[in-house]
Amino acid sequence: xxxxxxxxxxxxxxxxxxxxxxxxxxxxxxxxxxxxxxxxxxxxxxxxxxxxxxxxxxxxxxxxxxxxxxxxxxxxxxxxxxxxxxxxxxxxxxxxxxxxxxxxxxxxxxxxxxxxxxxxxxxxxxxxxxxxxxxxxxxxxxxxxxxxxxxxxxxxxxxxxxxxxxxxxxxxxxxxxxxxxxxxxxxxxxxxxxxxxxxxxxxxxxxxxxxxxxxxxxxxxxxxxxxxxxxxxxxxxxxxxxxxxxxxxxxxxxxxxxxxxx
Amino acid sequence: xxxxxxxxxxxxxxxxxxxxxxxxxxxxxxxxxxxxxxxxxxxxxxxxxxxxxxxxxxxxxxxxxxxxxxxxxxxxxxxxxxxxxxxxxxxxxxxxxxxxxxxxxxxxxxxxxxxxxxxxxxxxxxxxxxxxxxxxxxxxxxxxxxxxxxxxxxxxxxxxxxxxxxxxxxxxxxxxxxxxxxxxxxxxxxxxxxxxxxxxxxxxxxxxxxxxxxxxxxxxxxxxxxxxxxxxxxxxxxxxxxxxxxxxxxxxxxxxxxxxxxxxxxxxxxxxxxxxxxxxxxxxxxxxxxxxxxxxxxxxxxxxxxxxxxxxxxxxxxxxxxxxxxxxxxxxxxxxxxxxxxxxxxxxxxxxxxxxxxxxxxxxxxxxxxxxxxxxxxxxxxxxxxxxxxxxxxxxxxxxxxxx
Ligand SMILES: Nc1nc2c(ncn2[C@@H]2O[C@H](COP(=O)(O)OP(=O)(O)OP(=O)(O)O)[C@@H](O)[C@H]2O)c(=O)[nH]1
Ligand SMILES: [Mg+2]
Numbered sequence: 001x002x003x004x005x006x007x008x009x010x011x012x013x014x015x016x017x018x019x020x021x022x023x024x025x026x027x028x029x030x031x032x033x034x035x036x037x038x039x040x041x042x043x044x045x046x047x048x049x050x051x052x053x054x055x056x057x058x059x060x061x062x063x064x065x066x067x068x069x070x071x072x073x074x075x076x077x078x079x080x081x082x083x084x085x086x087x088x089x090x091x092x093x094x095x096x097x098x099x100x101x102x103x104x105x106x107x108x109x110x111x112x113x114x115x116x117x118x119x120x121x122x123x124x125x126x127x128x129x130x131x132x133x134x135x136x137x138x139x140x141x142x143x144x145x146x147x148x149x150x151x152x153x154x155x156x157x158x159x160x161x162x163x164x165x166x167x168x169x170x171x172x173x174x175x176x177x178x179x180x181x182x183x184x185x186x187x188x189x190x191x192x193x194x195x196x197x198x199x200x201x202x203x204x205x206x207x208x209x210x211x212x213x214x215x216x217x218x219x220x221x222x223x224x225x226x227x228x229x230x231x232x233x234x235x236x237x238x239x240x241x242x243x244x245x246x247x248x249x250x251x252x253x254x255x256x257x258x259x260x261x262x
Numbered sequence: 263x264x265x266x267x268x269x270x271x272x273x274x275x276x277x278x279x280x281x282x283x284x285x286x287x288x289x290x291x292x293x294x295x296x297x298x299x300x301x302x303x304x305x306x307x308x309x310x311x312x313x314x315x316x317x318x319x320x321x322x323x324x325x326x327x328x329x330x331x332x333x334x335x336x337x338x339x340x341x342x343x344x345x346x347x348x349x350x351x352x353x354x355x356x357x358x359x360x361x362x363x364x365x366x367x368x369x370x371x372x373x374x375x376x377x378x379x380x381x382x383x384x385x386x387x388x389x390x391x392x393x394x395x396x397x398x399x400x401x402x403x404x405x406x407x408x409x410x411x412x413x414x415x416x417x418x419x420x421x422x423x424x425x426x427x428x429x430x431x432x433x434x435x436x437x438x439x440x441x442x443x444x445x446x447x448x449x450x451x452x453x454x455x456x457x458x459x460x461x462x463x464x465x466x467x468x469x470x471x472x473x474x475x476x477x478x479x480x481x482x483x484x485x486x487x488x489x490x491x492x493x494x495x496x497x498x499x500x501x502x503x504x505x506x507x508x509x510x511x512x513x514x515x516x517x518x519x520x521x522x523x524x525x526x527x528x529x530x531x532x533x534x535x536x537x538x539x540x541x542x543x544x545x546x547x548x549x550x551x552x553x554x555x556x557x558x559x560x561x562x563x564x565x566x567x568x569x570x571x572x573x574x575x576x577x578x579x580x581x582x583x584x585x586x587x588x589x590x591x592x593x594x595x596x597x598x599x600x601x602x603x604x605x606x607x608x609x610x611x612x613x614x615x616x617x618x619x620x621x622x623x624x625x626x627x628x629x630x631x632x633x634x635x636x637x638x639x640x641x642x643x644x645x646x647x648x649x650x651x652x653x654x655x656x657x658x659x660x661x662x663x664x665x666x
Contacts (some may be wrong), residue, residue: 002263002291002336002338004343009532010531011530011543015501018489018490025435046531047533049492049499049529126334129319131319133319149331154652156361157364157365157650159591254319257641
């Protein structure tokens with residue numbers, strides 16, 4: 001896996017976060033307590049001189065891991081976060097698409113409407129998936145959260161806030177350029193707190209975190225951040241290999257995203 | 263790792279996505295799962311394996327056999343990370359092409375050697391736009407050599423034609439030619455045995471060679487563009503990106519008005535620093551507040567160009583006449599143009615002067631724009647970040663321009 005220059009990545013993300021804050025009136029961020037969105041919060045603390053100046057949303061379906069809830073509450077206190085918990089419903093037939101997809105999206109829609117957020121910071125990366133690699137840094141969603149991927153706005157140079165025509169909201173992607181290994185290198189360098197589920201227990205660890213129902217751990221003996229970095233240098237499997245929804249059906253990621261999934 | 267941004271260029275179907283797919287596989291820069299997935303879908307569509315599907319991920323792209331939107335993937339070769347930017351070749355998707363190509367400093371121009379393909383309109387238009395955007399290094403990959411039995415004559419003929427095109431448009435950058443088969447991976451990482459007559463280096467070697475050069479801005483003095491206030495209530499704290507030179511604590515001038523301020527503290531990436539240099543985004547604590555911030559320019563010794571009117575070369579995706587109402591996005595700010603005058607019309611497919619007083623969609627021209635307000639700018643050739651803009655007609659993207 002390719003390691004990029006952390007200082008450059010950091011600078012670009014800070015620029016994007018400030019761009020979002022100055023362009024939009026009412027910004028919020030999604031926080032899954034995973035490594036990417038937690039790294040994004042650490043970057044926001046740098047961009048805004050020590051504090052995260054926007055609310056963070058946890059879409060909670062009640063079946064996240066106990067470690068995840070504890071991690072959330074500890075860091076919320078430590079970093080003085082303005083946490084919004086969006087309760088998402090669980091339907092009995094939960095699996096992939098409906099679990100991580102529609103249920104969570106419905107909950108998010110409700111919160112976005114209630115608080116009238118016009119921008120949502122989402123910590124996706126281009127190297128996660130071919131569909132995510134097609135995203136812009138600033139990307140419009142319509143009223144119904146739909147992504148018009150067949151006609152995305154022009155985005156040249158660092159002019160992220162080009163004209164975006166939307167009656168809905170804009171997704172902001174400050175980590176698009178980062179690779180998985182860069183996230184871990186940065187976590188190490190900046191000593192960013194991480195969810196303990198990423199480290200190996202009994203020969204398994206989580207490489208990507210969803211809820212208990214749609215994430216499975218991967219075989220790994222990585223017990224420290226250094227172990228994880230070493231493991232990633234040599235890995236050939238996809239990060240999201242443990243996510244059920246990605247493999248379920250053809251173009252399922254495209255459909256999830258088109259419907260407003262994160 | 264050194265990262266270099268490389269954009270593909272070229273007409274639809276000449277093999278841009280296929281080439282990136284091939285490079286990713288040859289350099290082991292893509293997971294087996296992603297390759298398998300692309301194979302599976304090629305099969306499903308009843309096609310032989312399409313390496314382009316590693317990039318083309320939308321259903322519509324695969325079914326339609328074309329790239330709709332730009333994407334990127336990284337390949338590492340000899341310790342350099344090449345960020346390979348795929349772009350659509352279809353003329354209606356040129357705004358997506360520009361979105362991708364705007365990040366690049368090197369271009370690979372694909373020209374298919376197939377008898378019915380060759381040099382086409384988008385081949386030339388892409389070169390025109392690439393040159394405008396300041397790309398000085400182009401590798402011309404003559405692709406699909408397998409379909410002409412790897413014949414030297416076909417290659418030589420195309421090289422001649424392209425060379426005379428480059429001459430017509432006065433291209434002064436560096437141009438290299440490589441015959442390849444993107445599909446079969448010939449002459450990409452290793453020298454192809456099928457083209458023993460070719461004496462040059464394989465494609466990745468050419469790329470590696472170019473990666474060592476990096477353009478530096480001509481302006482050496484400090485220029486920093488202000489992004490905005492960091493906190494809306496506190497107008498003493500601003501964010502700026504340094505484009506050239508270094509910003510130090512002490513007296514600074516803020517243009518276009520030339521207001522003087524003192525920079526009391528500088529913070530880069532969360533740390534207090536004594537100076538902020540090229541490519542740093544810096545938080546500046548000022549001694550006194552500013553009324554407005556976005557789009558202002560900070561300098562310390564020499565003065566930027568202060569003007570209401572800019573002269574520019576534009577590439578337009580809309581019809582542009584003397585009465586067109588457009589807005590300009592420059593330095594992160596938007597200006598409703600007061601007056602637009604078309605001074606010259608240029609055919610972007612050959613770079614030649616054209617008669618007429620309006621610019622057709624997908625053509626270029628020289629224009630004078632009255633912005634109605636003073637701005638601090640530089641010529642694009644002196645400092646890219648202060649000399650480029652996009653323009654819109656209402657909310658419709660209209661094209662790009664560079665200040666001359
Ligand atoms: N014979 C042969 N066919 C090739 C070669 N490279 C690409 N092709 C084929 O040409 C077709 C178009 O290739 P793409 O890579 O999709 O072309 P593109 O330039 O990305 O096209 P757009 O995205 O529409 O601009 C595909 O069917 C490829 O398999 C080659 O080296 N030889
Ligand atoms: Mg393509």
